[in-house]
Amino acid sequence: MTQRSPKVTVERNRTLALASALVRGAVAAGLGLGALTVLVMVLWISSPYPDSGPGGALRAAAGVWLLAHGAGLVRPDTLSGVPAPVSMVPLLLVVGPVWLAHRAARDAAEPEEGQPRPSQAGAFCAVTAGYLLVVAGAAAVARGGSLRPDPDTLVFPVTLVVAGAAAAGVWTAAGRPLGPLPSWSPLVLQEAIARTLFRDRAEVACRSAAVGVTVLLGGGALLVAVALGRNAGAAQDAFLGLAGDWSGRCAVVLLAASLVPNAALWGASYGLGPGFSLGTGATATPLGLDGTPAALHFPLLAAVPDQGPGSPLNWAALAVPVAAALALAWFTARRAAPADAPRAQVWSRRETVLVTLLAALACGAVTGLLMAMAGGPLGTGALREFGPVWWLAGPAALAWTAGIGVPAVLLLRLWRLRTPGWAWRRDVPEADEPPVTAPAPTKAVAKAKATASEERAGAGTGTAIGRPRRRWAPWRGRGRAAGASGDVARGDSVLVASAVPAPGAGPETASGALAGGAGPGVGRGDAGFEPYDFLPTDPWHEKDFREARWASLKRSSGGLMADFPAGPAGPVSPSGPAGPADSPDAADFAAGRPAPEADRPGPTTP
Numbered sequence: 001m002t003q004r005s006p007k008v009t010v011e012r013n014r015t016l017a018l019a020s021a022l023v024r025g026a027v028a029a030g031l032g033l034g035a036l037t038v039l040v041m042v043l044w045i046s047s048p049y050p051d052s053g054p055g056g057a058l059r060a061a062a063g064v065w066l067l068a069h070g071a072g073l074v075r076p077d078t079l080s081g082v083p084a085p086v087s088m089v090p091l092l093l094v095v096g097p098v099w100l101a102h103r104a105a106r107d108a109a110e111p112e113e114g115q116p117r118p119s120q121a122g123a124f125c126a127v128t129a130g131y132l133l134v135v136a137g138a139a140a141v142a143r144g145g146s147l148r149p150d151p152d153t154l155v156f157p158v159t160l161v162v163a164g165a166a167a168a169g170v171w172t173a174a175g176r177p178l179g180p181l182p183s184w185s186p187l188v189l190q191e192a193i194a195r196t197l198f199r200d201r202a203e204v205a206c207r208s209a210a211v212g213v214t215v216l217l218g219g220g221a222l223l224v225a226v227a228l229g230r231n232a233g234a235a236q237d238a239f240l241g242l243a244g245d246w247s248g249r250c251a252v253v254l255l256a257a258s259l260v261p262n263a264a265l266w267g268a269s270y271g272l273g274p275g276f277s278l279g280t281g282a283t284a285t286p287l288g289l290d291g292t293p294a295a296l297h298f299p300l301l302a303a304v305p306d307q308g309p310g311s312p313l314n315w316a317a318l319a320v321p322v323a324a325a326l327a328l329a330w331f332t333a334r335r336a337a338p339a340d341a342p343r344a345q346v347w348s349r350r351e352t353v354l355v356t357l358l359a360a361l362a363c364g365a366v367t368g369l370l371m372a373m374a375g376g377p378l379g380t381g382a383l384r385e386f387g388p389v390w391w392l393a394g395p396a397a398l399a400w401t402a403g404i405g406v407p408a409v410l411l412l413r414l415w416r417l418r419t420p421g422w423a424w425r426r427d428v429p430e431a432d433e434p435p436v437t438a439p440a441p442t443k444a445v446a447k448a449k450a451t452a453s454e455e456r457a458g459a460g461t462g463t464a465i466g467r468p469r470r471r472w473a474p475w476r477g478r479g480r481a482a483g484a485s486g487d488v489a490r491g492d493s494v495l496v497a498s499a500v501p502a503p504g505a506g507p508e509t510a511s512g513a514l515a516g517g518a519g520p521g522v523g524r525g526d527a528g529f530e531p532y533d534f535l536p537t538d539p540w541h542e543k544d545f546r547e548a549r550w551a552s553l554k555r556s557s558g559g560l561m562a563d564f565p566a567g568p569a570g571p572v573s574p575s576g577p578a579g580p581a582d583s584p585d586a587a588d589f590a591a592g593r594p595a596p597e598a599d600r601p602g603p604t605t606p
Contacts, residue, residue, distance in 0.1 A: 107173075
């Protein structure tokens with residue numbers, strides 16, 4: 001009666017696993033909040049003139065941590081008395097919370113050996129619930145601080161960010177599978193995901209889109225760095241004017257470092273064309289800065305161009321989206337026409353264009369989402385609009401990558417197919433395989449070589465038989481004109497086509513037909529002649545290999561096989577098969593040597 005049933009044990013293990021996942025989510029949120037709180041407390045302690053006590057510093061740390069998840073904050077203490085919103089998210093601070101939630105979900109979905117493992121849905125829900133419990137507590141703490149969270153933003157986007165990071169962690173623990181989709185999804189999409197070809201093409205599109213977004217961010221960061229280098233004096237004055245003590249300067253440096261990804265996105269939006277807003281009445285584009293920007297003295301804003309029309313140096317920023325489109329096209333063309341695959345596996349033009357358009361669409365969507373996160377209001381009045389215009393930057397990225405990427409990927413595909421050394425050249429064995437050493441020539445071939453050498457030495461003129469073999473090319477036909485199809489030699493090796501007799505011909509026909517000689521069907525005037533080379537040597541038929549295989553078969557048979565010799569049987573005679581001892585060529589066949597020319601059997605007539 002005291003023994004537990006298996007059902008009770010399974011339910012208990014499942015409950016323990018869900019409780020462990022809940023604790024993991026809470027611990028991940030606590031680690032992020034604790035790290036940021038320590039940093040804020042250090043700055044508060046080192047400040048010679050703090051505005052509030054330790055409680056105010058803790059509330060400020062909780063507000064900044066919620067801002068890192070995308071929550072909107074409100075500053076109630078303003079000069080005008082109207083609460084001012086603060087919705088610009090420092091993107092560098094987002095990396096920590098997202099990575100912690102992702103790792104917690106991944107570890108909960110794949111626990112250590114010997115511990116219970118929850119289901120994927122259970123791990124996702126438990127980790128998300130544990131993390132959101134800490135979010136709710138931090139929102140309650142920050143409600144009475146100088147940066148109060150907006151309750152509406154706690155549902156969206158904070159919950160969406162946490163759930164997305166947890167879902168990515170569970171997906172990683174499962175091996176990043178693609179499908180099957182839920183039953184409520186469209187049937188067309190389910191059938192598409194079930195195809196391996198569709199999944200491969202979707203993976204290529206996602207990778208190319210990621211490359212395009214990365215190039216856009218790198219180009220934007222380069223633009224900001226060049227602009228700050230040109231206006232280094234203005235950036236230094238703004239930095240020194242914000243704080244006079246070292247603790248304040250350290251805080252400004254940390255804030256500027258957390259806004260570096262935002263500045264890179266601003267530069268990318270500037271290069272795309274839509275630019276960014278510096279208030280309700282000012283917009284900066286490569287064509288110039290229109291309107292009067294809001295007066296904000298911050299070191300990163302020293303990179304903003306001067307008022308007036310743009311110069312050719314400003315127009316050079318348009319090279320950023322061009323580079324992103326070319327990078328997207330290059331990575332797509334690498335998979336469309338790979339260099340290590342035969343030509344039959346090359347994508348068609350239609351398929352290449354569709355994948356490129358899909359990558360451009362993904363690049364535009366991700367760019368628009370990042371631009372929406374990089375900007376936001378910083379107050380009321382003129383500061384209601386501050387940052388990139390996301391609903392213009394996303395379509396601009398789509399237009400640049402699709403307009404330049406599609407022609408570029410078609411040209412790259414054509415170039416990779418026509419350049420020697422790429423995929424279609426792989427169909428020719430000579431291009432990649434090492435030269436195979438031919439076996440020792442027989443008496444007929446040696447005689448043909450000697451005769452051909454004497455004819456070249458004695459005549460001095462005549463038909464050339466040392467023309468190298470041409471490699472296959474699609475624009476060349478297989479048929480050759482008369483006089484050009486009798487090439488029977490390449491380099492120093494004279495290839496004699498008549499060394500092997502044709503069906504119905506005698507040995508004298510094979511020995512008498514020489515390259516360039518009087519034998520029938522060998523001269524240059526015969527258009528039906530095609531040269532050939534010796535077959536490569538194969539150690540499979542060597543005597544040592546044959547005996548080793550025979551001994552292995554005898555051992556594996558368990559004594560069922562008779563004690564036959566390892567050599568092959570002799571030729572079949574009309575009266576019946578001959579054994580190894582009856583065949584005069586058995587020793588030669590067993591040793592891997594060809595039979596003498598005089599003893600070779602002639603072709604049999606059916």
